[in-house]
Amino acid sequence: xxxxxxxxxxxxxxxxxxxxxxxxxxxxxxxxxxxxxxxxxxxxxxxxxxxxxxxxxxxxxxxxxxxxxxxxxxxxxxxxxxxxxxxxxxxxxxxxxxxxxxxxxxxxxxxxxxxxxxxxxxxxxxxxxxxxxxxxxxxxxxxxxxxxxxxxxxxxxxxxxxxxxxxxxxxxxxxxxxxxxxxxxxxxxxxxxxxxxxxxxxxxxxxxxxxxxxxxxxxxxxxxxxxxxxxxxxxxxxxxxxxxxxxxxxxxxxxxxxxxxxxxxxxxxxxxxxxxxxxxxxxxxxxxxxxxxxxxxxxxxxxxxxxxxxxxxxxxxxxxxxxxxxxxxxxxxxxxxxxxxxxxxxxxxxxxxxxxxxxxxxxxxxxxxxxxxxxxxxxxxxxxxxxxxxxxxxxxxxxxxxxxxxxxxxxxxxxxxxxxxxxxxxx
Amino acid sequence: xxxxxxxxxxxxxxxxxxxxxxxxxxxxxxxxxxxxxxxxxxxxxxxxxxxxxxxxxxxxxxxxxxxxxxxxxxxxxxxxxxxxxxxxxxxxxxxxxxxxxxxxxxxxxxxxxxxxxxxxxxxxxxxxxxxxxxxxxxxxxxxxxxxxxxxxxxxxxxxxxxxxxxxxxxxxxxxxxxxxxxxxxxxxxxxxxxxxxxxxxxxxxxxxxxxxxxxxxxxxxxxxxxxxxxxxxxxxxxxxxxxxxxxxxxxxxxxxxxxxxxxxxxxxxxxxxxxxxxxxxxxxxxxxxxxxxxxxxxxxxxxxxxxxxxxxxxxxxxxxxxxxxxxxxxxxxxxxxxxxxxxxxxxxxxxxxxxxxxxxxxxxxxxxxxxxxxxxxxxxxxxxxxxxxxxxxxxxxxxxxxxxxxxxxxxxxxxxxxxxxxxxxxx
Numbered sequence: 001x002x003x004x005x006x007x008x009x010x011x012x013x014x015x016x017x018x019x020x021x022x023x024x025x026x027x028x029x030x031x032x033x034x035x036x037x038x039x040x041x042x043x044x045x046x047x048x049x050x051x052x053x054x055x056x057x058x059x060x061x062x063x064x065x066x067x068x069x070x071x072x073x074x075x076x077x078x079x080x081x082x083x084x085x086x087x088x089x090x091x092x093x094x095x096x097x098x099x100x101x102x103x104x105x106x107x108x109x110x111x112x113x114x115x116x117x118x119x120x121x122x123x124x125x126x127x128x129x130x131x132x133x134x135x136x137x138x139x140x141x142x143x144x145x146x147x148x149x150x151x152x153x154x155x156x157x158x159x160x161x162x163x164x165x166x167x168x169x170x171x172x173x174x175x176x177x178x179x180x181x182x183x184x185x186x187x188x189x190x191x192x193x194x195x196x197x198x199x200x201x202x203x204x205x206x207x208x209x210x211x212x213x214x215x216x217x218x219x220x221x222x223x224x225x226x227x228x229x230x231x232x233x234x235x236x237x238x239x240x241x242x243x244x245x246x247x248x249x250x251x252x253x254x255x256x257x258x259x260x261x262x263x264x265x266x267x268x269x270x271x272x273x274x275x276x277x278x279x280x281x282x283x284x285x286x287x288x289x290x291x292x293x294x295x296x297x298x299x300x301x302x303x304x305x306x307x308x309x310x311x312x313x314x315x316x317x318x319x320x321x322x323x324x325x326x327x328x329x330x331x332x333x334x335x336x337x338x339x340x341x342x343x344x345x346x347x348x349x350x351x352x353x354x355x356x357x358x359x360x361x362x363x364x365x366x367x368x369x370x371x372x373x374x375x376x377x378x379x380x381x382x383x384x385x386x387x388x389x390x391x392x393x394x395x396x397x398x399x400x401x402x403x404x405x406x407x408x409x410x411x412x413x414x415x416x417x418x419x420x421x422x423x424x425x426x427x
Numbered sequence: 428x429x430x431x432x433x434x435x436x437x438x439x440x441x442x443x444x445x446x447x448x449x450x451x452x453x454x455x456x457x458x459x460x461x462x463x464x465x466x467x468x469x470x471x472x473x474x475x476x477x478x479x480x481x482x483x484x485x486x487x488x489x490x491x492x493x494x495x496x497x498x499x500x501x502x503x504x505x506x507x508x509x510x511x512x513x514x515x516x517x518x519x520x521x522x523x524x525x526x527x528x529x530x531x532x533x534x535x536x537x538x539x540x541x542x543x544x545x546x547x548x549x550x551x552x553x554x555x556x557x558x559x560x561x562x563x564x565x566x567x568x569x570x571x572x573x574x575x576x577x578x579x580x581x582x583x584x585x586x587x588x589x590x591x592x593x594x595x596x597x598x599x600x601x602x603x604x605x606x607x608x609x610x611x612x613x614x615x616x617x618x619x620x621x622x623x624x625x626x627x628x629x630x631x632x633x634x635x636x637x638x639x640x641x642x643x644x645x646x647x648x649x650x651x652x653x654x655x656x657x658x659x660x661x662x663x664x665x666x667x668x669x670x671x672x673x674x675x676x677x678x679x680x681x682x683x684x685x686x687x688x689x690x691x692x693x694x695x696x697x698x699x700x701x702x703x704x705x706x707x708x709x710x711x712x713x714x715x716x717x718x719x720x721x722x723x724x725x726x727x728x729x730x731x732x733x734x735x736x737x738x739x740x741x742x743x744x745x746x747x748x749x750x751x752x753x754x755x756x757x758x759x760x761x762x763x764x765x766x767x768x769x770x771x772x773x774x775x776x777x778x779x780x781x782x783x784x785x786x787x788x789x790x791x792x793x794x795x796x797x798x799x800x801x802x803x804x805x806x807x808x809x810x811x812x813x814x815x816x817x818x819x820x821x822x823x824x825x826x827x828x829x830x831x832x833x834x835x836x837x838x839x840x841x842x843x844x845x846x847x848x849x850x851x852x853x854x
Contacts, residue, residue, distance in 0.1 A: 033792065039438075045433065046433060085432075090440070134800055255779040355564070
């Protein structure tokens with residue numbers, strides 16, 4: 001008889017649950033500061049919601065099956081398709097721009113990697129219905145502010161930003177053919193993780209024109225320097241338009257007070273399809289962990305999934321990497337299971353009195369425990385200290401008959417006698 | 428292209444999400460008052476976790492399938508098997524009694540009933556490792572306190588309590604054979620919803636002895652009167668022991684301050700297997716809705732599912748019925764999407780200044796919105812009032828150059844000029 005969860009799934013014992021709740025409360029608080037409101041959808045969705053966006057090949061990574069009504073269904077691997085579906089269903093009724101966030105549990109069947117999780121929780125924040133780059137800055141500022149709220153600094157975490165338009169216009173400018181662009185994107189996507197010759201080798205394979213290859217190399221030499229790119233390609237109206245857009249983005253991020261977290265990095269591509277404008281990723285500065293967060297603008301997605309043409313942008317931030325980083329930096333708060341009071345009595349027959357006092361304390365919103373059966377006082381006090389309660393409300397038979405209780409502080413054993421009613425009135 | 432969720436699944440738009448979050452925050456607060464700590468398990472579990480407890484017939488109601496690793500898995504239809512599994516896995520390390528709660532989303536494929544939900548959220552609270560009836564009282568008090576916390580009263584909701592031991596000992600006393608008990612239980616389970624003759628007909632069918640049938644009728648005449656039962660069966664030691672136990676239970680519920688919500692009702696059986704002692708259900712007093720909550724003691728379950736022999740008791744309280752009742756009583760709070768401040772400027776070129784002020788307000792934990800593109804002041808103010816913001820932080824070009832802003836209250840249009848730094852210091 002197995003006592004374990006399925007491989008890749010987590011049990012959240014109270015300690016792990018406290019960490020999850022801590023992270024979610026930070027996510028909620030920061031999203032609220034940016035005027036985002038929470039939504040959620042079902043964890044089970046029609047399969048075609050995902051194949052419509054990502055093609056049939058996604059099915060290999062899904063928890064999909066036929067339900068008892070013969071419907072093809074899947075556990076959600078990501079939230080954006082649900083968002084698109086929900087927004088499309090009420091597109092006219094919703095005030096735009098929509099600022100929504102959600103904290104769904106997501107599921108992916110990762111076949112090879114043993115030990116890798118098959119579920120995680122993810123903060124999803126999206127703005128729908130606003131094409132201005134101000135929205136792009138607002139969204140990334142939210143993601144960065146989460147880092148701040150959990151105690152990380154701009155030396156711990158870097159936000160790398162790029163823009164698909166800029167990269168596309170650069171490639172067009174140097175003579176890469178539209179049919180070759182996807183392969184070059186794929187090569188550039190790996191710039192951070194592969195040696196330069198490997199990248200150049202891929203470019204050579206992808207790009208037919210010799211001039212164009214040299215041009216891509218010129219771009220690759222300047223992936224982290226927007227000014228250098230602007231100087232090199234100042235003759236191209238398209239490139240300069242995209243440069244101006246990127247400069248606005250960076251300026252707005254400065255205005256919002258998060259500029260010092262942000263690095264321009266043209267090698268941030270984030271997959272091949274999907275994104276249409278700004279893209280960004282949050283990484284730990286030392287590069288020890290996988291990406292904390294990724295997102296960007298996907299202006300065409302709502303129309304392709306939801307059938308409603310609205311500009312949109314969003315990000316996802318998982319709980320797993322963020323928790324790992326916080327743990328490594330000692331930034332996870334110690335879970336507090338703070339029971340406010342333990343009620344005890346020096347006479348075993350007084351259990352009903354103990355319960356009465358517990359009930360009255362709870363009516364004052366205090367958290368209260370007591371021994372759930374008749375026990376000696378020393379036993380009761382011992383348990384109280386094990387539980388981590390700081391104060392014991394002690395009923396002594398003679399005192400209690402006169403309406404009095406004793407407040408005992410466990411740390412130093414000090415006691416204070418007080419009328420029960422007076423004590424309750426102070427709460 | 429369908430824009431809907433799967434049949435029986437809910438989309439939580441911000442308004443519905445606010446209601447769900449409200450309910451969950453009440454659940455959390457009340458559970459915390461009783462010293463319960465939160466846990467969670469995976470929504471997907473090995474199928475045999477459920478068949479082991481409920482037999483193969485449960486599979487017809489499950490979302491079950493084979494995953495890509497050829498494992499038989501199912502979306503969780505209830506939380507108790509996961510609890511049993513998790514407790515069993517760490518039985519020795521956990522301090523007993525364990526007081527845990529969870530708020531899982533649960534899934535059942537209900538084949539016939541169209542329009543009926545196939546998922547819901549459920550507060551699960553369980554105490555593991557305590558056989559004393561004090562624990563039974565503690566658990567029911569928690570459930571009743573949730574009712575109080577959402578604004579319901581003892582005239583709105585009744586807790587009906589019974590005890591399997593009492594019923595079993597009564598049936599044994601009047602001569603019902605052990606093999607006949609289950610069928611009599613099933614008949615009694617329907618006492619509230621079927622005419623008396625139907626119940627008696629079922630009893631006649633189930634019970635072979637004529638005396639025993641008359642005895643069951645004598646019990647059935649006294650299902651809501653513990654004293655009458657005690658008087659009638661005072662000669663039976665077993666019955667009187669169970670009566671004493673029930674009286675203790677009721678006295679402890681009185682002590683905890685929830686006695687006025689509780690009715691003794693021997694017809695509360697709650698299914699056939701599973702429960703071994705006290706059982707209870709919460710209903711709206713008018714009987715308009717399905718049960719709000721059901722639970723009781725299941726001392727044998729952990730050993731049968733988890734392989735660890737610990738007494739245990741718990742309840743489940745779903746979000747759907749409770750929300751329906753609160754809506755019918757007008758007790759659902761109006762969702763507040765309270766953005767604290769809207770920042771605006773009387774000059775369209777001041778958008779970066781607007782963003783700077785927004786960033787500084789957010790650094791003070793205030794929720795802030797502003798127009799995500801350059802707009803006329805009148806347009807900005809109009810949106811602010813649509814959003815429901817109460818105060819606008821208005822930047823007037825000349826004042827702002829001197830470090831001043833205007834606080835504008837939208838309700839009456841009143842304005843107050845103040846230095847930005849001074850204003851931020853008040854927050």
